[in-house]
Amino acid sequence: MITIEQLKQSSNLIKKIRPAYQPILDFYAEVFLAQEKSKQNIVLPPLVIEPDLLRMKQKNEMPLIDQSEFLIDLKASEELFEEICDLAYDFAPKLSSTAQILKKMGQTDSFDLETLFSTILNNQSLTLQEMAEHLNVPEHEIIFFGYASIAPSIRVCSEQLEAYIKDTPKLKKGYCPICGNSPDMAFLDQDGKRHLKCCFCAHEWCVNRMGCVFCGNNEKENQHYFFSDEEKEYRVSLCDNCHNYIKLVDLRQMDRAFYPQLEQITTLHLDLQAREKGYTNAGTLTNDVSL
Template sequence: MTMTKQLTLKEKWLQDRPFLEEIARFHEVIETILDQVPFKVEKMKNLDAAKDEFNRGIPVLKCEHVTVPIFEQACQALKALTSLADYKEVPEPFRASCSSLGKVMEQDEAFIRAVIHSLMNEDYQTLGEIIEKHQLNEGIIWFLGWTALSYVLQPHLSELQQWERQQSWNREYCPTCGALPNMAQLKRSNKGRKRHLICGCCRSQWLYKRMGCPYCKNEDPNLLRIMEINEEEDIRVDVCNSCNSYIKVYTNKGEEEAALLDWMTLHLDLLLKERGYVKMGTHLINI
């Protein structure tokens, strides 16, 4: 008797979109590397002590009165990711940049901590100075740094998001790290479908008003429109003709594991770019 392999959600998604196979192999290597990084998940402390700061609009990772214990783990993860230089599945320019990054880390012990600290605190001026000093690729440092941070933050996200919802965060930027969203999902509720934004860096989710551009706050219905994609039954694109931006929206449920990963819909970013729209959400992969 022949046994049929049960495809995972990601495998099914990729089977229907074979043009994503190359970038999928790249992300599989990243997952393999990060899964081998040993780190202990420490309990968060004093979340409630951050209420005043948080309610003033300060994201959790930047609140002075709470510590999310991910800094050391993120440094370990970022260091591990330099081994991407050793994998043939990784594009050659990326491998070369990872090799250069690894050498810098060996020569400058403070470098890796400075990168993670700058990303967590949105100190992009310092980050730019560090990158320029060592003549590294800014896009790759950004990608690797946030890939590391997002990975070590995942065990804390459920607790963080539950607390953030209790505080009724309703701003357009991420309540956890402060980045702008790059995707959204419509979720059913007793009062109809509600829009949840998804962070482009740490993958946090938060409730946001159904109508309106999360980038320029435009609410003029004459300047907002929905773009349906023939090839993507459960993904639509909300565009804003005020700031010329767009956000990809997953309109179903059950395939979040694949549908809410930005790189799984890169073909839509290319399509929108051809049509003159700008990807304004914070994202790790430049198109």
């Protein structure tokens, strides 16, 4: 687990080696710090899964819960929401008008943050669309502010749930064993083992080294990747069977502490390249608001 100090250091190092990302990182690093600090104060009752249900889920290789079942610390999330709005106002010019509108709304009765949070948890896209129209702000920006505010609660729940799958054979699947969402990033640890990170609850799990993480295809002619010599810690895996891509970080090539969300933001150029080549990523959800 990375400390707040290490997170600051990693972000400063990346700013030095990739100056183009400085403005984006000025904002996101502050958001990540605010999230980590908020996470330390979150209090939530444990999610309990009855033994019978647990056995049934494991037998059928099902995720432990549905994402709608995550618990949210409302007070902590509301405070973080306001803080992230302020950060956007100060550091993210393109988000600042939405931030102002949302912050003002958050302080009135007409806009209920609890509803926004639960709409995101329940993935009710129609309601989100209506909210965005009503407030006259882009939908993906509402989702960004809302999700960023509840992410620490979601992470606290998913860390607690990890105890249920600690001793079971690893589910070597391309979806999160906790909440069933897709991975948004892969990484190789110091032993060269491949892990995936959930786009929603940030749980990390180990999978086979080879093959597409989304469709399981492992045919040589379908599996490709690209990378650049200047960034030897990054690679992008492409699958011609399901046309998904995933970014892979090789921790053996990296000399800074690994904070996946930080690497996610500083590799947006790789997403762009992969999309230009015609690939998509099933796990792209929340952290890709372009500034």
